[in-house]
Amino acid sequence: MRYLIIHAVNRPIPMRYFAIFELDSTVHWQNITKYCNSERMDDIQQNWMVRSFNFAEEALQAGEVPVGCIIVYEDKIIAVGKNEVNETKNATRHAEIVAIDQVLKWSKEQDINSALVFSKSVLYVTVEPCIMCAGALRQVGIPLIIFGCHNERFGGCGSILSIHDASLESLGPSFQCIGGIMKERAVDLLKRFYQGENPNAPEDKRKVKKDEQKV
Amino acid sequence: MLKTMSDDHPLAILHQDYVKCVELTDVFVSVIQCKKQTASVAKALCEDFPLENLQHLKRVRSCNSKDGSLQVVVCQGKTQEQFDAVLSDVKYSCLGKPFLTKVPKLKPLTRKQFEECKLYWPVTFHENKRITKLINLSYFSEDEIHKIQSHMKELFNHKEKSKTENAALIVDPKVNTVLATSCDRRHLEHPLQHAVMLCIDKVARLQGGGMWDIKEECCILENKSIKQLEEANNEKPEMCSMQSAEQYLCTGYDLYATTEPCVMCAMALVHSRIGRVFYVFPHEDGGLGSKFQIHTERDLNHNFEVFKCALPEKK
Ligand SMILES: [Zn+2]
Ligand SMILES: [Zn+2]
Numbered sequence: 001m002r003y004l005i006i007h008a009v010n011r012p013i014p015m016r017y018f019a020i021f022e023l024d025s026t027v028h029w030q031n032i033t034k035y036c037n038s039e040r041m042d043d044i045q046q047n048w049m050v051r052s053f054n055f056a057e058e059a060l061q062a063g064e065v066p067v068g069c070i071i072v073y074e075d076k077i078i079a080v081g082k083n084e085v086n087e088t089k090n091a092t093r094h095a096e097i098v099a100i101d102q103v104l105k106w107s108k109e110q111d112i113n114s115a116l117v118f119s120k121s122v123l124y125v126t127v128e129p130c131i132m133c134a135g136a137l138r139q140v141g142i143p144l145i146i147f148g149c150h151n152e153r154f155g156g157c158g159s160i161l162s163i164h165d166a167s168l169e170s171l172g173p174s175f176q177c178i179g180g181i182m183k184e185r186a187v188d189l190l191k192r193f194y195q196g197e198n199p200n201a202p203e204d205k206r207k208v209k210k211d212e213q214k215v
Numbered sequence: 216m217l218k219t220m221s222d223d224h225p226l227a228i229l230h231q232d233y234v235k236c237v238e239l240t241d242v243f244v245s246v247i248q249c250k251k252q253t254a255s256v257a258k259a260l261c262e263d264f265p266l267e268n269l270q271h272l273k274r275v276r277s278c279n280s281k282d283g284s285l286q287v288v289v290c291q292g293k294t295q296e297q298f299d300a301v302l303s304d305v306k307y308s309c310l311g312k313p314f315l316t317k318v319p320k321l322k323p324l325t326r327k328q329f330e331e332c333k334l335y336w337p338v339t340f341h342e343n344k345r346i347t348k349l350i351n352l353s354y355f356s357e358d359e360i361h362k363i364q365s366h367m368k369e370l371f372n373h374k375e376k377s378k379t380e381n382a383a384l385i386v387d388p389k390v391n392t393v394l395a396t397s398c399d400r401r402h403l404e405h406p407l408q409h410a411v412m413l414c415i416d417k418v419a420r421l422q423g424g425g426m427w428d429i430k431e432e433c434c435i436l437e438n439k440s441i442k443q444l445e446e447a448n449n450e451k452p453e454m455c456s457m458q459s460a461e462q463y464l465c466t467g468y469d470l471y472a473t474t475e476p477c478v479m480c481a482m483a484l485v486h487s488r489i490g491r492v493f494y495v496f497p498h499e500d501g502g503l504g505s506k507f508q509i510h511t512e513r514d515l516n517h518n519f520e521v522f523k524c525a526l527p528e529k530k
Contacts, residue, residue, distance in 0.1 A: 089424025090416055091464050091486035097407065097426075104405060131509065132486060135479030135502075139406045153516060156482070160514050161507065163478055170500040171477060 069125035131156035134163035148186030225522035264290035271322035383410035411480035475501030
């Protein structure tokens, strides 16, 4: 199943509308990607991405790897997440997992089928999801991910493996990715983190990343 | 039927490089027409045409033919014009006309690959003892196999009791103690609560963290484990890592799973720095052997050993 993001230009700027429509199979995804990458789309994507960066900044303040995300459903943010690995002593507590937990909670409270909510949501995350999170995102069935910089260490949407579109029928549907939105800011945050280093990792686990693209 | 020890030995899931067949590449080879000059010709060729990526090849081989003639690798990746100019030197006058020959492209990593390589051209082989033992099923001692089997048995008992598809268990092998057990909850209310993810979170909880608050009906083993752990701690406190600040995530721990972990769980184990993984049933979309081999991915910051085990026998 493919989806199209529609930017309703008739709305005033702060009220920009972002909706996802199901398409029939005759529409070529290439054309849609071209549309998504047009300047108008960049503006909208940046608007949401700025919100994700608030959580990445929060993570940095808390001494966590600075990655933040939001999940947008029907033009509103229903979940947010930031990396909480050190806080929970659980290395799987990435921003995306935190946000997925919130969508499940939100859907329960609203009494809506969570699978339906996920299938019409967009995830905005400051860094390319890792292999684990890409697997998680397929399982909940999110159709579209917009991310900032690439994740050269753990990336699951093209950098190390391509989990987002690999043939993994049992995991869930593949999803589309648009990367590179505000990537400089994402890289800058990571650079600030790795210069300070993760205080909870033992000495030999610390790796000073000289390459600024590395997460 | 009589069972040998290797029947019970877990099967290591190695990097593709150790399993694959020998790849071949073309090099130019010449017959050495004057055997006396073999050493000097080989030395000269090593200087003029170093074998860069083919260091594993022996430069000279003796042919099977009756006269025992010798052949030498002239060069690789050069055109005839390029090497003709060099070979016109008088020091190469004893070389016959170069011809293309197929030789092994990569150095052999296992004895099996070494034997296969030799069918094409003599090569050097530096045996990795650990890899050989893993392949020959002589890596674990009988005692270790027994411990692995007993944890696997405990896992399957747990799976049957909880009536779930998948179950997982984390052990600290230094004190041979179960730290956490879990069963799959993905079909209950949370698509991400796979047994492995839950087990990792239980270890986090033991360390004073945790992300999911689950009141499980199948936690009986956990209390038992904590007791075991305390006992182990009293007996040999220096060995018990749980209480020490040194313990970082799941470093040095073993994970047992009934089914091969999916890609999400496989990567969760990388992030958690797991020591080893043992599972029984492969899964076609699995991340530790079937679809991907995430544990051997050289671009990742942590690799670990993965073993496929036999289904434990019922009592
Ligand atoms: Zn992640
Ligand atoms: Zn899984």
